[in-house]
Amino acid sequence: MAALLPLLLLPACEAAEPVTGILAAANIDSVMLIGRTVPDAVVSAVARRDCSMVRLDRGQSYCRPEEAPPAPPAYCTRSLGSVDCWRQPPLALPLPRGLADGRATLTAAQEADRTRRWPGLW
Known part of the structure; x- marks a missing residue:
């Protein structure tokens, strides 16, 4: 499948326009839904950290530092x-x-929730 993607670019630049439009729409939708672009979601999944171009636009680091x-x-x-x-x-x-009536430290469940990785699947 990946070997067929360069074939889309052979006819001319016109064939790439729908593809780039689809990718742009996918990135815009993903920023609105999950706060990161599609490549950011891939980097976040691989790095097991919260990484986003939106953070760079805000003047912060690309990946969120460990808490x-x-x-x-x-x-x-x-x-x-x-x-x-x-x-x-x-x-x-x-x-x-x-x-104080509460605990002085976090429970194991609270600590696991605090250190959980994005998107909470690992």
């Missing part, structure tokens, strides 16, 4: 009339009860 893991939340405790927060829990024993 750093989120910073751990501050450890906050009640104090007399206020709240005290630290980057790390205090070394006091027993450890004062924190104000």
